[in-house]
Amino acid sequence: MLLVIAWILVMFLVFFSCLFIMKHLCKLHIPIKWFKDKKSYFQVDSSFQADLEDGFSSNTFDLYQNIENDDARAGLDNLAKEEIYRIMNKYKCDFDDARVIFNQERMKCNSIDPQTGKPTDPRAVFFS
Structure with a gap:
């Protein structure tokens, strides 16, 4: 028995x-679509000087x-910078x-109307 345990x-x-x-x-080699194209890869630095540049x-x-x-x-949030950079390239905007498009998209994802700032949830209660 001891020999079996040792083996x-x-x-x-x-x-x-x-x-x-x-x-x-x-290692699993899972291809990630946005890292394949070097033009779409954006390395972010986390300092205000780099953000300004x-x-x-x-x-x-x-x-x-x-x-x-x-x-x-x-510095600025890295995920937000990547998304804003993507929006700047996609829509060719400043x-x-x-930033406006980014914030409107985030508001829509959180069930908030970007035009009024009010929740789109029909169960929301407002006091005036």
Whole structure:
């Protein structure tokens, strides 16, 4: 009985050692559509200086003040920057228009009417 348990432990050790050694062969290679085309890949940096250089600033959304004041925050949200960059390329619009489109899309996803700012849920109750 002890010999069987020892043999099973040795086999597990050999099996997992082989998996560890060959782990680079065991990775799943799932193609991601938007990373195939190098033009559509946009690497984001998380500082206000990089955001300013990438065009994520305007007269109504000024990042220069943050840079001047040595703001220690990380910068703009990376997921939002990627989405706004995609909108800017798709609709050929500037940063302000892309922010408006981005916010309207987020409001629609959260069941909020982008024109009025009121919930579209028929169960919503309003007090005036």
